[in-house]
Amino acid sequence: MEFRNLGASGLKVSAISYGNWLTHGSQVEEDAALACVRRALDEGITTFDTADVYANTAAESVLGKALAGERRESLVVCTKVYWPTGPGGPNDHGLSRKHISEAIDGSLRRLGTDHVDLYQAHRYDHETPLEETMLAFADIVRAGKALYIGVSEWRAEEIRAAAELARELRVPLVSNQPQYSMLWRVIEEEVVPASVEAGMGQIVWSPIAQGVLTGKYLPGEQPPSGSRATDDKGGADMISRWMRDDVLERVQLLRPIAEDAGLTMAQLAVAWVLQNPHVSSAIIGASRPEQVSDNVLAAGVRLDADLMRSIDEVLVGVVERDPARTQSPASRSF
Template sequence: MEFRALGRSGLKISEITYGNWITHGSQVEEDAAQACVRAALDAGITTFDTADVYAAGRAEEVLGRALAGQRRESVEIFTKVFWPSGGSGPNDRGLSRKHIHEGVNASLRRLGTDYVDLYQAHRFDHSTPLEETMEAFADVVRAGKALYIGVSEWTAEQIRAGHALARELRVPLISNQPEYWMLWRVIESDVVPACEEAGVSQIVWSPIAQGMLTGKYLPGQAPPAGSRATDNNGGAGIIRRWLDDDDLLERVQRLRPLAEQAGLTLAQLAVAWVLQNPNVAAAIIGASRPEQVAENVKAAGVTLEPHLMKAIDEILGDKVERDPSVTATRSPVFD
């Protein structure tokens, strides 16, 4: 396993990070979830990412139990706040002082820990003054409940504004967690330069596009039985949008010889690809079976040659989404 500094901080995290969105508390049974966490630890992964909204809090509980008995100082635990995680009242969402303080206390209880290493704003809150949000995060850090703060799916302008306030409040905002993979590069032209200026790293989710980049989905064929595309509890609605494009699926198959040339599987190539971006500190992988963890961690420490990166671009061509304005649509505007 390789380790990278998170933002302009002294915190080192494993460049392959284990995340339990979709899987823990919903898609897989707890025994399987625990086995996946053990496989991650055995592979050298020290960084674990979750959120209070995943499976309405159950994902945090499962992760907390899975990490129980580990030396707390030897792992990095990340979680997030924004979406409702149980209640349905007007204050059960967003980034108000009330929701942040209640959210972090609930997350710590579910995770069975006194603090998280990174506490993240899961989206930008258009309904709450940014000053209130950042002051509440500063209070969380000063109370020792989080060591660092981060954001997820914020635009370049939002990151700049949040980082400026964090500097005034003298709290470390060091990360952004966006979707980023070979065909989804909306952060490259706008968000990444803003983060480089601010000393903020990317912790990217969906590097394998929910399994689409594994090559298991073939043009003109039904999804394999037991795959994520057939599991309505496992993100089928998310991946389905890509599976109707036979041209795209055919181009993914054309990546296979490039992966073999690098001595990698398609999944490993996908994870290694996002790690070539110097602003990316970690790629988040999920798993429903321990073998998936063992496969994906082999992307750690891989350097892809420039000619290989160019060949990937030539194959994917106009299928790549680069529009930076897409990020702004990720954060809802509440009434």
């Protein structure tokens, strides 16, 4: 396993993180979820990502159970706050001081730990003053409940404003967690430069585009039974943007490129993300332990400039680059 600093901080994260967004407590039975975490640990992954909203808190509980008994100092445990949990009442959502203060305690209880290494704002909250949010995060850091803080899917101007407050409050704002893949590059023009200015690294999610970049979805054909594209618990909705024949046809053209590089298509996708020097870690998920082992082989792979150009040429016309696609909900409804 390769390890990288998280942004300009001294925190080392594994280049590949294990996340349980659409799996633990939802798509995957608990025994299988535990087996995937065990395999991640065996493969040298030290960084684990979850959020209180995943499976309405169940994912945190499963991860806590899976990591029980591990040396806590050897792990980097990350979770997030913003989306509604529990019954979804008016204060069960957002980045108010009340919700953040209560949410961290719930996350720590479910994860079975007295602190998380990284606590992230899952979206920007347009209904709460940023000063209130950042002060709540600062108090959590000073209370020892989180060591570092970060954001997820924030726009460049939001990152810059948060970084200014973090400097004033003297708290370590070190990460952004955006979607990023060969097909989804919306962070490159604005978010990455703002993050670099702030000393923040990228911990990216969906490097395989919800599975599309594995090549298992074929143009003109129904998705394989049991795949994410057939999941009615959220997976099918997320992957739908890529289930177009023009995209799937281009993805199939990546197959010979992967083969020439001695990689599976999934490994090529993860390795591509890790070529970006501003990416500290790429989050993978899994429903089977062998998927973890396959994806981990992308760590440390170096893709040469000609290969990177070949990928760009294949995908021209189907890559999303519009910075405006990074956005948070403008308001909440109950």
